[in-house]
Amino acid sequence: MSGGSLWVIAGDLRVSVVDKIRKPRRDEEMRMELTEHLGELRSRIVRSMIYLIVASSVSYYKFEPLYAWLFRPMTGAMKIAKMDYKIVFHNIPDAFFVVIQVSIVAGIIVALPFIITELYGFIGPALTKEEKRPLKWVIPSSIFLFFLGVGLAYWTAKFAFIWFVDFVRLFPEGVLYQEPKAYVMFMLKLMGIFGLVFQLPVMLMFLAWIGLIRSAGMKKTWRHAILAISVVGLIITPSNDWFTMLMMIVPVIGLYIISIFLVQIIEKKRDKRLAKL
Numbered sequence: 001m002s003g004g005s006l007w008v009i010a011g012d013l014r015v016s017v018v019d020k021i022r023k024p025r026r027d028e029e030m031r032m033e034l035t036e037h038l039g040e041l042r043s044r045i046v047r048s049m050i051y052l053i054v055a056s057s058v059s060y061y062k063f064e065p066l067y068a069w070l071f072r073p074m075t076g077a078m079k080i081a082k083m084d085y086k087i088v089f090h091n092i093p094d095a096f097f098v099v100i101q102v103s104i105v106a107g108i109i110v111a112l113p114f115i116i117t118e119l120y121g122f123i124g125p126a127l128t129k130e131e132k133r134p135l136k137w138v139i140p141s142s143i144f145l146f147f148l149g150v151g152l153a154y155w156t157a158k159f160a161f162i163w164f165v166d167f168v169r170l171f172p173e174g175v176l177y178q179e180p181k182a183y184v185m186f187m188l189k190l191m192g193i194f195g196l197v198f199q200l201p202v203m204l205m206f207l208a209w210i211g212l213i214r215s216a217g218m219k220k221t222w223r224h225a226i227l228a229i230s231v232v233g234l235i236i237t238p239s240n241d242w243f244t245m246l247m248m249i250v251p252v253i254g255l256y257i258i259s260i261f262l263v264q265i266i267e268k269k270r271d272k273r274l275a276k277l
Contacts, residue, residue: 044118051114056107077161085176098180142202149198153191156247163241201259208263215263
C-alpha cells in the first residue's frame with residue numbers, strides 16, 4: 001500500500017472520529033435548545049394564565065357595572081316599548097354561573113392584548129425581518145377591527161330587541177320573564193360574530209402578502225363577493241331582524257371594497273421585496 005493511500009485512510013479516520021465527537025455535541029445542543037424553548041413556552045403560558053385570572057377576578061368584583069352595561073340595550077328597548085320585564089332564575093346555581101360566565105368572558109377580552117403580546121414574544125425571535133414586518137400591522141389592526149365590530153354589535157343590539165319586543169306587544173296579557181343566561185349568550189354571540197367578521201380586511205391583506213390573492217381578481221369577482229357576504233350575513237346573524245342584518249352586511253361590504261385598495265398597496269410592497277431577492 002502506498003504512502004498516499006495510507007495518508008487518505010488516516011485522513012478519513014480522523015474525519016470519522018471528529019464527526020463522532022461533534023455529533024453528540026450537536027445532539028446535546030439541540031436538546032438544550034429544545035428544553036430552553038419549552039421552558040420559555042411554559043413561562044409565557046403561565047403568565048398568560050395569570051393575566052386571565054387577574055382580569056377575570058377584577059371583572060368578578062366589578063360584576064354589577066358589567067351587568068348594567070351588558071343589559072343596557074335591553075333596558076333601553078323596553079323603555080322605548082314602555083314595557084316591564086322580570087329577570088328569572090329557574091335553578092339556584094343559575095345566578096352564580098351567569099356571574100362566572102360574564103367574568104371569564106370579560107377577563108378574556110381585557111387580557112387579550114397581553115396574551116397576544118406573549119405569543120408574539122415567543123414566535124418573534126424565530127421569524128426573519130421580512131416575516132416580522134406583516135405582524136406589526138396585522139396584530140394591531142386585528143385587535144382594532146375586533147373591538148370595532150363588538151362596538152357596532154352592542155349599539156345594534158338595542159334595535160334588535162325593539163324588533164323582538166314588538167312581537168311581545170301583540171299579546172295584551174303578555175309578560176316578559178327573561179333568563180339572564182340566555183340573554184348573556186345572545187349578546188356574547190352577537191358581539192363575537194361581529195368581531196370575527198370584521199377581521200375580513202386583515203385576512204385579505206395577509207393572503208395578499210403571501211401571494212394567494214391579487215387585487216385584480218378581487219375587482220373581477222366583487223359581485224360574487226357581495227353576494228357571498230350577504231348570504232353569510234343572513235345565516236350567521238343571531239337575530240332575524242332586518243336592521244341587525246344590514247348592520248352586519250353593509251359594513252363588511254364596505255370593508256371588502258376598502259380591502260381591494262389595501263391589497264394593492266400590499267402587492268406593491270411584496271413585488272419590491274421579491275425583486276430584491
